[in-house]
Amino acid sequence: MSLILIADDDPLMIRLLEFNLKRAGHALCVCRDGLEVEQTARGHRPDLAILDVMLPGKSGLELIRDFRASESFADLPVIVVTGHGETQVHEDLMAAGANRVFTKPFAPSLLLATINELLPDKTHS
Amino acid sequence: MTRPLLLPELKPLPAETLDAAYLEELRVSAGSECRALMEELLAAFGQERPAQEVALSEACARRDAQALATVIHRMGGGAANMGFLRLAFLCREVEQMAREGQWKSFEALPGTVREEMDRGIHALTQWVAGLG
Numbered sequence: 001m002s003l004i005l006i007a008d009d010d011p012l013m014i015r016l017l018e019f020n021l022k023r024a025g026h027a028l029c030v031c032r033d034g035l036e037v038e039q040t041a042r043g044h045r046p047d048l049a050i051l052d053v054m055l056p057g058k059s060g061l062e063l064i065r066d067f068r069a070s071e072s073f074a075d076l077p078v079i080v081v082t083g084h085g086e087t088q089v090h091e092d093l094m095a096a097g098a099n100r101v102f103t104k105p106f107a108p109s110l111l112l113a114t115i116n117e118l119l120p121d122k123t124h125s
Numbered sequence: 126m127t128r129p130l131l132l133p134e135l136k137p138l139p140a141e142t143l144d145a146a147y148l149e150e151l152r153v154s155a156g157s158e159c160r161a162l163m164e165e166l167l168a169a170f171g172q173e174r175p176a177q178e179v180a181l182s183e184a185c186a187r188r189d190a191q192a193l194a195t196v197i198h199r200m201g202g203g204a205a206n207m208g209f210l211r212l213a214f215l216c217r218e219v220e221q222m223a224r225e226g227q228w229k230s231f232e233a234l235p236g237t238v239r240e241e242m243d244r245g246i247h248a249l250t251q252w253v254a255g256l257g
Contacts, residue, residue: 010202011173012166015165015166052202083198083217083220105147108155
């Protein structure tokens, strides 16, 4: 079982992610504010994070930069979901250290395949 | 027949109300639980809607482009996740123009968004009813 941190303030997105990720056997911890993410990550040690870009408190872009500057989370796989389809937004997120960027809406099967690709071969204990 | 939109800045909206390809992906991935999931999402969308409409109306009444971009961004993300193709397109276009300071049709926007929400909910409710 892998533990996935979700940072999103949209209840529809959270429900869709919960539905698909739990069915795939993943455990979740959810933050609805960007300012909660660091503490939650330190407390739960997730195997992967899924971040929205426009979060209250701290943006997804800022969170990626925090992760990459942190010794503990420099290698944490990060998927970003965004409503922005613009190439420049995606390039900025990838340059900051995102592993993948998805534009809403995206196919659940594509997300799950990407998670399987990015997750290290380990289980969360 | 669709009534023309009173938003001259906008490109024509897509003819299709729903994002059929995305909804098919959801149907396949959720399987027998798809109907329950979509009914839950419709209910959640209905709960979110009043506050979003108020925020949109307030931003438009103030002609506050930055606030408009923020609220319409959130609406667009929700619309995309619901498979509301036209509404998501409308929100993306308005957000982009608001961020660039190009949006002018503040008065007409809340009514147009309300119409597109109603259209999306109606179409999606029918789609859900057709699930096995």
